Amino acid sequence: MKELSLNILDIAENSVKAGATLVQILLAETSDTLTLTVADNGCGMTPEVLRGVTDPFYTTRTTRKVGLGLPLLKLAAEQTGGSVRLTSRYIGEDPENHGTEVVAVFHTDHIDFTPMGDVVSTILTLIQGSPEIDFLFRHQRNGSTVELDTRRLREVLGAEVPLNSFEVLQWIEEYLREQYQT
Amino acid sequence: MKSLAELAEIRERMKDKIVLREGNNDIRIVVGMATCGIAAGARPVLNAFVEGVNAEGLADRVTVSQTGCIGICQYEPVVEVFQSGKDKVTYVKMTAEKAARVLKDHIKGGKVVDEYTITYAKKA
Incomplete structure (x- = not known):
């Protein structure tokens, strides 16, 4: 991946596919590190699946279950001297409080740090x-x-205006870009 | 600063439009957004379609959506166009520039851009 933001997109898609209703994407920077957290309330993974997901050669492949997304994120983090930690609570074992959390730490001063x-x-x-x-x-x-926080936007927009209406997407883009400029 | 009040205005403006729009979407543009697609550059392609459809005033009959890996990763970014009563068209190795041409020639003009299709890529 040419940009870290593409890894983030790819990892967050896993949360979408896991049936999450809320996906949190958190970035925290210090002077020389970046910590990325993607946390969802999706179906989670069993301990066996969890063990295998960062191995690019692991597959249960009767249908496609895991892919290259997490191995690529792990590579991007580890090549800077950082790491990836995965925790997951599987819906079958914890029906009340399930989901997955991916935490990746990057050393931003490392030459192999992929730009955001x-x-x-x-x-x-x-x-x-x-x-x-x-x-x-x-x-x-x-x-x-x-x-x-799209929950705030939804309160204002109500149920009838989808968040992916073009005007809303435009608003979100300007809203975020403005915050980055200040 | 962008304010939530502007969102409320958007909501007011859109009330009438939404009723009009339902059931009118006869063209679907689907962009592959799995790991393979994203790595190959699908994000700007998707954005070009989303923006282009609105800029060209096609929003009431065209929807743009995302899908996972369809198994032809070597041809990513892949874009499929579904239109009722017509064969599916699969565009391969797409870019934002190619997306603009597909919108103009195919989606607006009704003429498939042959040289971007998978059939053409396989022959070459």
């Missing part, structure tokens, strides 16, 4: 593709925070 790229475009793509799901995006950097 256009993370706003990633958020827009996610909302465009899954307007029924809520996304909480928060990017903390240099003491300032960029934030978007």
Whole structure:
């Protein structure tokens, strides 16, 4: 992946496919690290699946179950001296409190750190593709925070205007880009 | 600053439009957005279609949606066009520029852009 924001898009798509109703995408920067958290309330994974998902050669492949997304994220993190941690609670074992959390730490001063790229475009793509799901995006950097919570937008828009209406997507884009400029 | 009040205005403006729009979408543009598609550059292609459909005033009869991996990863970014009463058209190795041409020639003009299709790519 040419941009970290593309890894983020790819990993968040897993949450969408896991049937999540809320996907949190959190970025926290220090002077030399970046921590990415993608946390969802989807169906989660069993311990066996969880063990295998970062192995690119692992597959249960009767139907496609895991792909290259997590191995690519792991590679992107580890090539900077960072790491990826995965935790998951499977719906079959924990029907009340299930979901998956991916935490990736990157050393941003490492030469192999993949640039962030256009993370706003990633958020827009996610909302465009899954307007029924809520996304909480928060990017903390240099003491300032960029934030978007689609639950707030939904309160204003009501049920009849989908979040992926073009005018709403345009508003979201400007809303986020403005926050990045300040 | 962008305010939530603007969103409320959008809501007001859209009330009438939505009723009109239902059941009118006879063209579906589907962009492959799995790992393979994303890595090959599907995100700007999707955005070009989303923006283009609105800029060209096609929103009331065209929907743009996303799908997973359809198994031809070497041809990504892949875009499929579904239209009622017509064969599916599969465009391969798409870019934002190609998307603009597909919108103009095919979606608006009704003429498939042959040289971007998978049939053409396989012959070459």
